[in-house]
Amino acid sequence: MAYVNVPKDLSKVKTKVMFNLTKRQLICFGSGALVGVPLFFLLKSYISTSTASLCMVLVMLPFFLFAMYEKNGQPFEKVIHNYVQVRFVRPKHRPYQTDNFYAVLDRQYHLDKEVQRIVCKNDTKKKADPRRAPGDRGRHRTGEADG
Template sequence: MPYVPVPKDLNTVKTKVAFNLTKRQLICFFLAAAVGVPAYFLTRGLLGTTGAVLVLLACALPFFLLALYEKNGQPLEKILKHYINTKYRRPKVRPYVTNNLYSAMEKQIILEQEVDRIAGNKKENRPAKRQTADRQAKAADRRRG
């Protein structure tokens, strides 16, 4: 009876489209040929056959790398994106910062105390106004009744 190994993680299995290549590899190889072959024919007269082949390889090599290189399940463009982000776009020193709830509560208490202190002066004036307003309301009731 034939034995066929079945991988435990099916996410690593890639579907092959043609010539035992994935769709990504076929597209990259086509782009390499689309860039490399014209470069060969355009430079063959100037550089000779050997120089033109070197130009063809230099033009097609990035596409081959994009098609074939993979590390930790990530293609080359994702690896390059992460590398550029960590080296150039994000700051080198990233301090550890937390949301300290205790210090936020302390600041809130200090602010409330300051508001109470400021409003404390106004509270002294308010009861007097309220008393006069209450006296005026009682006086109006006496006149009516």
């Protein structure tokens, strides 16, 4: 019995137009042929056939690259665009800044320690107030003699 494998992700399936090629591939191969073949016939009369065919292949190679190369679902021109953006257009140094919960807790802990240090320093100053007499405990006198 004949069977056909069906891919699980149908979004990656591309529609084939002619000769089992996509529309994009047909356009790129056709434009490569439109540039390369006339170049071959023009160069053949001036240089040897093998050199003219080598020049034709080198001229047509970018067209084939644009037709066939694909990385992460992106065609070659998008890959080149992203590379140019990252390499030349955007700044090289992109600082990574975050305000994570641990850093907030750490800052709060240090601030609490500083406040406690200031409060403790002020408490020790209150105990040694120079305006009080050594025997004065801060009680009000009632006018009676202490007995």
